[in-house]
Amino acid sequence: MSHNNKTMQEEQELQEALSPIVNRLIDKNFENSGDKIASQIAPLIGGAIREQIKHQKDDIVDALYPVMGNMISKFVTKSLEELLNKINDQIQNGFSAEAIKRKIRAKLKGVSETELLLQESSEAKIKAALLIDKESGSLLCKIENENASLNDADMLASMMSAIRSFVNEWVESNETHHELGEIEYGGNKIIIEASGHSYLAVIVEGAAYTKTYEKIRHALENIVEHFSEDIQKFNGNFENFPKEPIELQLKETLFKEDVLEQKEEKEQKKSPFLYILPLLILLYIAYISYNNYRNENYKEAILSRIDKTAPLAPYRIDVNVENGVATLQGELPFAYHKKLLEKRLQNLHLPLKIDDQIKINPVLTDPMQISANIAYLIKGFNLKGKSNINYNFDYDTLTLTGSFANEDEHKNLITALKSIDGVKKIQDNTSIKTPAYHARLYFDTGATKLNKDAEKKLLQLVTLLQKSKSKANIIIDAYSDMIGDVNKNRALAAKRVVSIKEFLQNKKIQNKIKEEIFDRAPEGVDASKNPKEARSIEVSLEDGNS
Numbered sequence: 001m002s003h004n005n006k007t008m009q010e011e012q013e014l015q016e017a018l019s020p021i022v023n024r025l026i027d028k029n030f031e032n033s034g035d036k037i038a039s040q041i042a043p044l045i046g047g048a049i050r051e052q053i054k055h056q057k058d059d060i061v062d063a064l065y066p067v068m069g070n071m072i073s074k075f076v077t078k079s080l081e082e083l084l085n086k087i088n089d090q091i092q093n094g095f096s097a098e099a100i101k102r103k104i105r106a107k108l109k110g111v112s113e114t115e116l117l118l119q120e121s122s123e124a125k126i127k128a129a130l131l132i133d134k135e136s137g138s139l140l141c142k143i144e145n146e147n148a149s150l151n152d153a154d155m156l157a158s159m160m161s162a163i164r165s166f167v168n169e170w171v172e173s174n175e176t177h178h179e180l181g182e183i184e185y186g187g188n189k190i191i192i193e194a195s196g197h198s199y200l201a202v203i204v205e206g207a208a209y210t211k212t213y214e215k216i217r218h219a220l221e222n223i224v225e226h227f228s229e230d231i232q233k234f235n236g237n238f239e240n241f242p243k244e245p246i247e248l249q250l251k252e253t254l255f256k257e258d259v260l261e262q263k264e265e266k267e268q269k270k271s272p273f274l275y276i277l278p279l280l281i282l283l284y285i286a287y288i289s290y291n292n293y294r295n296e297n298y299k300e301a302i303l304s305r306i307d308k309t310a311p312l313a314p315y316r317i318d319v320n321v322e323n324g325v326a327t328l329q330g331e332l333p334f335a336y337h338k339k340l341l342e343k344r345l346q347n348l349h350l351p352l353k354i355d356d357q358i359k360i361n362p363v364l365t366d367p368m369q370i371s372a373n374i375a376y377l378i379k380g381f382n383l384k385g386k387s388n389i390n391y392n393f394d395y396d397t398l399t400l401t402g403s404f405a406n407e408d409e410h411k412n413l414i415t416a417l418k419s420i421d422g423v424k425k426i427q428d429n430t431s432i433k434t435p436a437y438h439a440r441l442y443f444d445t446g447a448t449k450l451n452k453d454a455e456k457k458l459l460q461l462v463t464l465l466q467k468s469k470s471k472a473n474i475i476i477d478a479y480s481d482m483i484g485d486v487n488k489n490r491a492l493a494a495k496r497v498v499s500i501k502e503f504l505q506n507k508k509i510q511n512k513i514k515e516e517i518f519d520r521a522p523e524g525v526d527a528s529k530n531p532k533e534a535r536s537i538e539v540s541l542e543d544g545n546s
Helices: 002-032 034-055 057-092 097-109 113-122 153-173 210-232 243-254 259-267 272-307 335-346 367-384 407-418 452-468 486-506
Strands: 125-133 139-144 182-185 188-194 198-205 317-322 325-332 353-356 388-394 397-404 425-432 438-442 474-478 513-517 536-541
Touching: 125 210, 125 243, 139 243, 188 210, 198 210, 210 243, 272 317, 272 325, 272 335, 325 335, 335 353, 367 388, 367 407, 397 407, 407 425, 438 452, 452 486, 452 536, 474 486, 486 513, 486 536
Parallel strands: 325 353, 397 425, 474 513
Antiparallel strands: 125 139, 125 198, 182 188, 188 198, 317 325, 388 397, 438 536, 474 536
């Protein structure tokens, strides 16, 4: 025992003596050969971690949680932010046609709009599709979305064939009979649907639901149904292979509206919305029509009550009914009239709020007295002169119709009406009565100058126009005795017309003159029997001008 103790003591002393030296050597070796040590230790760390996870999983989780938990939290937060931003963009465009359709789809499906937006935001988007020959692995055709681009589709098809063959051989060796269904990479996945002689590889982005798989299966079913014989006979020669029709078929099925939904819609005939929308429009039109009809009835009831109230009847009160409010506008002479109006309308018991905007105007004249003054003045004016004037007084506008004998009478009446207190506006729809005038002027054979009889008749016209101040057009019709040359007769008639026009102009007559020359006698005159009457000019005033 003494020998053993001595040995242990020597080892301890040796260890104490060498320990500082060894530690310094290890530190120096680590500083000079850190990369070498790390490469030697790395394989051991992996095995150690696996062993630790196998026996002490909870300890590993607790150790990694501060780091991994933070990473996972940041990833989830970032993903949710992107999803929420996408949904917010769609909600902010809430008045677009697509947003309205989405609201309707949500109602028909019995889900909230948010749920539908989440589903639309997360559903798969098809980027590209490859149709690959099973036997040779050749790319038969490809289609791409507008936003996708496959730079080397042939290489991808070869890789897909190799991966599929490897997986299928491994599956068969394990006595199962399933084929490779999909491959995930990054945020995308390749969904593989196989048939007897080909398979369809579809690259999708996002979460693929049953709808996506059904669309892919339906696409391959269509290809097999229409082009299975061409695919089966394919020997690597694309000259006789229907590549473009197949691509078109795939685009129609994968990139356009869902064919399955279209079939269901056709089977179910039309969407209920197509029937609901016209019904809603009809209901809206019916509501507007009923609302207008009801408002008009309320308005008529209010106006009728005002007209039946004697103290209020002479005054003009405007009524407008809209959105359950009856707005009253106008003027009344005293507060008594306004209170009387309010009381009379309360007795109607209408389901309306009364907005009384009527103003009190103490200087307001009694409309009944104004109307009486107007009637008295116009009646006396018609009896005195040759005018025929009618009127209508709608407080405070006076409307005149009829005709005056001349302009002087017109001015006199308008001046008198403006002097009546209470007449603020005169709407003059009257005209000046055209004076009656007709004369026939005769000329000797070959004569063009006016004789005394013709001048006398024209002076009568001048006096009539000056007195009546009529602006009626003067009509001059020249006729022929039809003796001799026609052109000579027309020249003589033209000179006679000029003589008449010069006479009127010398008398300061500014009325417009309308002239016409005829190669015949006046109506009812026989030129062979009465050549002088035929060789005449008729002068008259055109009726209807003022």
